[in-house]
Amino acid sequence: MCELLTAGQMRSIEGRAIAAGETTGLALMERAGEGMIDAILTARPELAAGRCRAVVLCGPGNNGGDGFVIARLLEAQGWRVQAYFYGDADQLPTDARANFDRFGTARIQAMGFPNISDAGLALLRSEFESDAGLPDVVIDALFGTGLSRLAPELVPLAQVWRLGGAAVLRVAVDVPSGLCTDSGHIWEVEGKAALLPADLTVCFHRRKIGCYLGEGPENCGQIVLADLGLAPTDPPASAARLVEMPAPRSLSKSQGHKYDHGHVLTLSGGSGAGGAARLAARAALRIGAGAVTLGCPAEALTENAAQLNAVMLTVIDDAQALTDSLKDQRRNVICLGPGAGVERAATLLAVLLADYSKRGTVLDADALTALAQDKALFSRLHSNCVLTPHGGEFRRLFPDLTAKMDKMPLKGPAYSKADATREAAQRAGCVVVFKGPDTVIGDPSGGLYLHTATGDRAVPWLATAGAGDVLAGFIAGLMARRMPAIVAAKTATWLHVECARSFGAGLIAEDMPDELPKIFRQLGV
Ligand SMILES: NC(=O)C1=CN([C@@H]2O[C@H](COP(=O)(O)OP(=O)(O)OC[C@H]3O[C@@H](n4cnc5c(N)ncnc54)[C@H](O)[C@@H]3O)[C@@H](O)[C@H]2O)[C@@H](O)CC1
Numbered sequence: 001m002c003e004l005l006t007a008g009q010m011r012s013i014e015g016r017a018i019a020a021g022e023t024t025g026l027a028l029m030e031r032a033g034e035g036m037i038d039a040i041l042t043a044r045p046e047l048a049a050g051r052c053r054a055v056v057l058c059g060p061g062n063n064g065g066d067g068f069v070i071a072r073l074l075e076a077q078g079w080r081v082q083a084y085f086y087g088d089a090d091q092l093p094t095d096a097r098a099n100f101d102r103f104g105t106a107r108i109q110a111m112g113f114p115n116i117s118d119a120g121l122a123l124l125r126s127e128f129e130s131d132a133g134l135p136d137v138v139i140d141a142l143f144g145t146g147l148s149r150l151a152p153e154l155v156p157l158a159q160v161w162r163l164g165g166a167a168v169l170r171v172a173v174d175v176p177s178g179l180c181t182d183s184g185h186i187w188e189v190e191g192k193a194a195l196l197p198a199d200l201t202v203c204f205h206r207r208k209i210g211c212y213l214g215e216g217p218e219n220c221g222q223i224v225l226a227d228l229g230l231a232p233t234d235p236p237a238s239a240a241r242l243v244e245m246p247a248p249r250s251l252s253k254s255q256g257h258k259y260d261h262g263h264v265l266t267l268s269g270g271s272g273a274g275g276a277a278r279l280a281a282r283a284a285l286r287i288g289a290g291a292v293t294l295g296c297p298a299e300a301l302t303e304n305a306a307q308l309n310a311v312m313l314t315v316i317d318d319a320q321a322l323t324d325s326l327k328d329q330r331r332n333v334i335c336l337g338p339g340a341g342v343e344r345a346a347t348l349l350a351v352l353l354a355d356y357s358k359r360g361t362v363l364d365a366d367a368l369t370a371l372a373q374d375k376a377l378f379s380r381l382h383s384n385c386v387l388t389p390h391g392g393e394f395r396r397l398f399p400d401l402t403a404k405m406d407k408m409p410l411k412g413p414a415y416s417k418a419d420a421t422r423e424a425a426q427r428a429g430c431v432v433v434f435k436g437p438d439t440v441i442g443d444p445s446g447g448l449y450l451h452t453a454t455g456d457r458a459v460p461w462l463a464t465a466g467a468g469d470v471l472a473g474f475i476a477g478l479m480a481r482r483m484p485a486i487v488a489a490k491t492a493t494w495l496h497v498e499c500a501r502s503f504g505a506g507l508i509a510e511d512m513p514d515e516l517p518k519i520f521r522q523l524g525v
């Protein structure tokens with residue numbers, strides 16, 4: 001299970017190990033430098049052969065200290081290295097100062113402090129315009145987990161940083177300078193990012209959560225881990241975790257009757273508005289629910305009948321009809337929202353949330369809007385519910401949390417999508433799946449899971465109408481198969497992206513459920 005840490009969590013892990021005498025800051029810094037070299041050469045093995053040239057930018061804290069170690073170790077490998085220092089040597093933390101001295105004061109180019117001097121910038125620029133050609137690697141060891149406020153000096157630096165273009169490998173030490181480690185936000189000055197984007201980010205000990213949220217993924221490039229040799233300890237209970245590939249066994253079916261695999265009731269809207277619920281219904285069936293019924297108003301019966309085969313149909317016109325329908329306890333999961341219409345969703349939601357059996361309930365789209373409009377309904381959510389808001393729906397449900405998320409503080413870590421999702425799940429008392437290219441899933445006990453569709457899991461084609469309806473259906477289908485809500489949410493999120501990856505360009509929502517059999521075969525389900 002891959003944990004994602006905030007700056008504070010990482011600091012306390014390191015601090016505890018140092019205080020317990022298990023290691024020293026200096027030893028950790030040396031390991032960090034060694035890990036960086038390994039990571040660079042693993043990512044670009046061709047660099048191991050040649051006598052390469054590197055430029056290392058070192059900052060005023062321990063991230064800068066790592067930079068001096070990297071400069072020394074690269075030089076020991078026969079590289080030509082130029083180190084630049086942005087900071088005040090007399091104020092460097094002890095370990096960073098030791099490595100500054102060890103590399104050699106006379107060989108470090110000062111860039112000025114507290115501002116970067118024009119002369120310093122010009123010198124750095126000359127590295128990219130030298131007759132010797134471009135450097136092979138530039139290393140950003142300016143700020144790491146210690147940066148918690150705007151550093152405007154990164155704006156002019158970023159302009160120079162970009163000069164190498166694609167020809168130069170840009171490597172971030174621990175986290176790209178200017179990225180908030182906790183939120184993935186970047187600070188800006190007059191619309192210009194105070195950030196050094198990377199092609200390769202080498203995180204120490206554990207991945208940092210900001211690399212996977214917000215603007216983190218697009219600015220980190222490939223993210224790899226370097227081991228600091230810290231003794232494995234239990235991760236902090238509050239740490240988020242990456243959503244990983246589900247175990248095939250959790251998806252396979254044992255023998256049994258169709259109702260042993262659950263029965264999903266998907267509630268649709270009126271005439272002409274059934275497509276979204278049909279998508280959810282098909283998704284629930286494909287993911288293995290034993291039976292799926294679509295409940296629609298009488299006026300939409302013919303239309304739905306013309307479109308459905310394996311999905312059954314029933315008329316649910318009003319609250320009473322739903323109450324009657326819920327008497328069948330085999331209908332163990334209800335999916336409400338896609339295409340339902342807000343008024344109808346509100347009426348049906350009141351019945352669902354009054355249901356004493358607290359059966360599995362997946363609420364999406366119009367059901368979320370109805371929920372946002374009625375505090376009494378919201379207060380009746382229970383632990384077997386799952387909310388699947390996109391950004392707009394989340395804003396409607398939790399306007400105060402969205403306002404906190406939108407605000408970039410000038411000092412201190414920013415409030416993140418992860419923080420907002422955790423608070424939302426605790427407030428709602430149920431699982432919240434906050435969707436997007438970075439999907440964050442929170443459970444009411446504080447558990448937090450993150451799926452970031454970037455790098456080799458990037459799926460831009462998933463931004464297509466109806467994709468969310470399919471996700472709601474996947475979650476409902478897995479819950480019908482008796483997966484706990486949080487596990488169903490994680491598994492469905494992973495499979496949803498996997499379907500999009502597998503289908504590729506040209507994807508529309510209809511394609512996604514039908515891609516599942518292929519994914520199941522590949523997983524060995
Ligand atoms: N002993 C440890 O705890 C280890 C730390 N390591 C490295 O140390 C990093 C964290 O080091 P630090 O906590 O010293 O922090 P950083 O080196 O990330 O940056 C903090 C330094 O920058 C200054 N600063 C912060 N915001 C600024 C701003 N907006 N403008 C100008 N200056 C600003 C601070 O005053 C401080 O001097 C990690 O990311 C990692 O790279 C590694 O060496 C492994 C061991």
Ligand SMILES: Nc1ncnc2c1ncn2[C@@H]1O[C@H](COP(=O)(O)OP(=O)(O)O)[C@@H](O)[C@H]1O
Pocket residue numbers: 365390435436437438439453458459460461462463464465466467468469470471496
């Ligand atoms: N660029 C993207 N990368 C990865 N996933 C995405 C991207 N854009 C959208 N998605 C996913 O697609 C789904 C869209 O859901 P939603 O916004 O509710 O759309 P709709 O209401 O049209 O179904 C969500 O699961 C979301 O996480």
Ligand SMILES: [K+]
Pocket residue numbers: 063140141142143144172173174175176177
């Ligand atoms: K850095």
